Amino acid sequence: MGLDTYRIEMEDVVKSFGGIHALGGVTFRAKAGEIHALVGENGAGKSTLMKILSGAYQKDAGIIRIDGKEVDISTPKRGRELGIGIVYQEFELAPDITVAENIFLDKLSHSFGVVNWKELHRRAKEIIDSLGFHINPQTVTGDLPVASQQIVEIAKALAFHAKILILDEPTAVLSDNEVAKLFETLIKLKSAGVCIIYISHRMQEIFQIADTITTLRDGSVTGSMPREAAKIDDIIELMIGGRLGAMFPKRDVTLGEEVLRVENLSGPPKFSDVSFSLRRGEVLGIAGLVGSGRTEVLRAVFGGDGRQSGQVWLRGQAIHIRTPHTGVRHGIALVPENRKDQGLVIDKPISENMTMAALRKVLGALGVILFQKEDALAKDLCGRLSVKAGDVRDSVNSLSGGNQQKVVLAKWFNTECDVILLDEPTRGVDVGAKTEIYRLINEFAAEGLGVVFVSSEMPEIIGMCDRALVMAKGAVMGQLKKEDLSEANILRLAVGGGVQ
Amino acid sequence: MMNRETNGPGTSERRGAAALFSKFPLRKMIPVITLALLLSASIALSSSFLTPMNIFNLLRQNAGLAIVSMGMLMVILTGGIDLSVGSMVALGAVLVATFSTTMGLPVLLSIVLTTMLLMVLGACAAYFVSFRRMAPFVVTLAVMTVARGAAFMISQGKPINLKPTNPLIRFGKGSFLNLPQTQSQQTFFAVPYPVWAALAVFVVVMLVLRYTSFGRLIRAVGSNESAVRLSGIRVGAYKFSVYVLSAGCCALGGVISASRAAVGSAQFGEGLELDAIAAVVIGGASLTGGSGTALNTLMGVLILGLIGNIMNLMNIPSYPQQIIKGAIIILAALLQSSKRKDTL
Numbered sequence: 129m130g131l132d133t134y135r136i137e138m139e140d141v142v143k144s145f146g147g148i149h150a151l152g153g154v155t156f157r158a159k160a161g162e163i164h165a166l167v168g169e170n171g172a173g174k175s176t177l178m179k180i181l182s183g184a185y186q187k188d189a190g191i192i193r194i195d196g197k198e199v200d201i202s203t204p205k206r207g208r209e210l211g212i213g214i215v216y217q218e219f220e221l222a223p224d225i226t227v228a229e230n231i232f233l234d235k236l237s238h239s240f241g242v243v244n245w246k247e248l249h250r251r252a253k254e255i256i257d258s259l260g261f262h263i264n265p266q267t268v269t270g271d272l273p274v275a276s277q278q279i280v281e282i283a284k285a286l287a288f289h290a291k292i293l294i295l296d297e298p299t300a301v302l303s304d305n306e307v308a309k310l311f312e313t314l315i316k317l318k319s320a321g322v323c324i325i326y327i328s329h330r331m332q333e334i335f336q337i338a339d340t341i342t343t344l345r346d347g348s349v350t351g352s353m354p355r356e357a358a359k360i361d362d363i364i365e366l367m368i369g370g371r372l373g374a375m376f377p378k379r380d381v382t383l384g385e386e387v388l389r390v391e392n393l394s395g396p397p398k399f400s401d402v403s404f405s406l407r408r409g410e411v412l413g414i415a416g417l418v419g420s421g422r423t424e425v426l427r428a429v430f431g432g433d434g435r436q437s438g439q440v441w442l443r444g445q446a447i448h449i450r451t452p453h454t455g456v457r458h459g460i461a462l463v464p465e466n467r468k469d470q471g472l473v474i475d476k477p478i479s480e481n482m483t484m485a486a487l488r489k490v491l492g493a494l495g496v497i498l499f500q501k502e503d504a505l506a507k508d509l510c511g512r513l514s515v516k517a518g519d520v521r522d523s524v525n526s527l528s529g530g531n532q533q534k535v536v537l538a539k540w541f542n543t544e545c546d547v548i549l550l551d552e553p554t555r556g557v558d559v560g561a562k563t564e565i566y567r568l569i570n571e572f573a574a575e576g577l578g579v580v581f582v583s584s585e586m587p588e589i590i591g592m593c594d595r596a597l598v599m600a601k602g603a604v605m606g607q608l609k610k611e612d613l614s615e616a617n618i619l620r621l622a623v624g625g626g627v628q
Numbered sequence: 629m630m631n632r633e634t635n636g637p638g639t640s641e642r643r644g645a646a647a648l649f650s651k652f653p654l655r656k657m658i659p660v661i662t663l664a665l666l667l668s669a670s671i672a673l674s675s676s677f678l679t680p681m682n683i684f685n686l687l688r689q690n691a692g693l694a695i696v697s698m699g700m701l702m703v704i705l706t707g708g709i710d711l712s713v714g715s716m717v718a719l720g721a722v723l724v725a726t727f728s729t730t731m732g733l734p735v736l737l738s739i740v741l742t743t744m745l746l747m748v749l750g751a752c753a754a755y756f757v758s759f760r761r762m763a764p765f766v767v768t769l770a771v772m773t774v775a776r777g778a779a780f781m782i783s784q785g786k787p788i789n790l791k792p793t794n795p796l797i798r799f800g801k802g803s804f805l806n807l808p809q810t811q812s813q814q815t816f817f818a819v820p821y822p823v824w825a826a827l828a829v830f831v832v833v834m835l836v837l838r839y840t841s842f843g844r845l846i847r848a849v850g851s852n853e854s855a856v857r858l859s860g861i862r863v864g865a866y867k868f869s870v871y872v873l874s875a876g877c878c879a880l881g882g883v884i885s886a887s888r889a890a891v892g893s894a895q896f897g898e899g900l901e902l903d904a905i906a907a908v909v910i911g912g913a914s915l916t917g918g919s920g921t922a923l924n925t926l927m928g929v930l931i932l933g934l935i936g937n938i939m940n941l942m943n944i945p946s947y948p949q950q951i952i953k954g955a956i957i958i959l960a961a962l963l964q965s966s967k968r969k970d971t972l
Binding site: 430432451452453455456457462464469470471472473474475476480484485487491494495496497539543 | 845852859860861
């Protein structure tokens, strides 16, 4: 393969949405048999560029060539015919049908309703096996853990022999050993000549796997270089243009009395016998692989999942929480794992979302909403949390991912909560917004709240927490003090070993 | 799904450029435009359209539907559906006639008792929907047959005539400020009582939906139930109350039906649930919940009523009328849905 033969050439691609320039003349080239990382903050234009390449969006101007030939990718179907497979950040699988059906969804609709199921299952298994995973193709997709669903997504993209594979944040929901497996697969695909475009926020992974790194900022390419020539600081600089602050802001809080104690909490079959205590001003991490029961523990404490056994003490009093309503009334707040499905009413205004948990504060007589008061409150919160919003009455939909997440956090600022449970609060959020979310967590702690912080990113746990539990298979494997927090120790516990 | 990449930096830019369009988005204007077009067409097509008698007949005929549609709107906003409204109206009419005629109770007491009984029945449906998490379609379908059956049982299959002295008859047929009694002299000041009742219900529902936490939260429940629940709000209570309120609206609708016809019959309200749903949908509400307004629903009612009225004036027989009505409903819904694609 010559140096100047590119599998993909996108030249001067322009795209705007109703007057906003999402892409202002982007030129992007990637070779066959390489893993090309595309990095940039949320809103930089990565996803837009890839949606144009896959046919989901139409470019306003520019040229796209595949293997040197100019192509017109007018629909996602045309994109697939050209060998372009894309795995979106948000899953696009149908939850109620089987894995095999999802993988071949496209083909199912072309076979006149007659399906050779045996053949279909065999081929689905073949593809999944080739990825190095074991998933029964006859499982109903929605029953699989998120990580396995991600693999099904990739299998689906590969089902029609893609020669270009686009992955948008593929590791966001994967645990470390699953990431390692995925990387093996990617390297296999790469040596088979597939051109892989890899979008991610995780620098470590990019430096581990990418051959070439291209940075985008505000709809333009700011740099492109082979990995060997790249330094992490330079990349971040190119991404954010000199806006990098301290990643983990320092917190100086003296711990107060115990605010939450959980004893022998069990919610079979997801977790059992979980005990921990939390003091005011403390940030307690819960680390572990995806599916280790962390989310379920938080939900159980909050009352999100109904019945479970065990005992919860809040401010020294035994409490029984069966519903989120009682959880909130007792002063427990939850920032759920999935902001779009659980955290936000996405088509409603920012102000409405911000006051949802404390609507009482903006109500007058007869339950009438005092809109001016609400707007003022929301504006104040936008200022305090640096939410970049045009108008507080705009829908949350109009915000970037990081700002949306801040709205979920803002919701609890006006409640009198004593404990806040954070489930992956920085998932799918750009570097700048992450730092701001860390700052907010510190603010919660400084105000005397107890914070429980679930995260799959170990640097976060290490950087932010005073103490961390490590969970595996629904049980607490161990507890690490601040000075013992290291990736090696967390990982050892997470896979079931002991601390050294 | 909105693309996150597009909306970070330039949101304010868009606000400037398309401010005019976003202030009056076409989708939200469709009910008004349709209504205006239909009105103009009606005036042009028939000289007898714009007379006080015709207009008030039109409004009087649709007062019950308007009230029932307000209840339906609240249910639909939560993402539910209430198929029982037609039968509930019949049951309401039969009950109020029984109480005030057969049992000889005072009219006001009869109305209160009717409303309470229907709300209890509504509460049964509400319980299964909100606390047993059953599908609203199924539960209200069951209540639909229960209510109809009860109406037939209570009336023993025969219409119950109101006594000529029953004040309900004056309510159904009379109008406020109706000084001259002859119909030829009727003026536009003489708004019929049922229309006042519908107007009152509309105003209350509109204010509640627009300005109160209740209105906001039932919409939010329809948009994303789990986000609302995880904000510590008792979603079940909100879902419960909309079915009860819808039943209350049906009671009022039943009273109006009985008072207009001077009779309570178990055959009232056949297919009314479909008209109410159609009115809400023509008014641009989403059947999956979360969006819709009282004003637009009222316009939906008027659109449906106008279609019927003008076809009557033009002497179109009733069977073709149904087909034309169906076509117009599809058209209205089509216009709304085609506009939604803007967001991509």
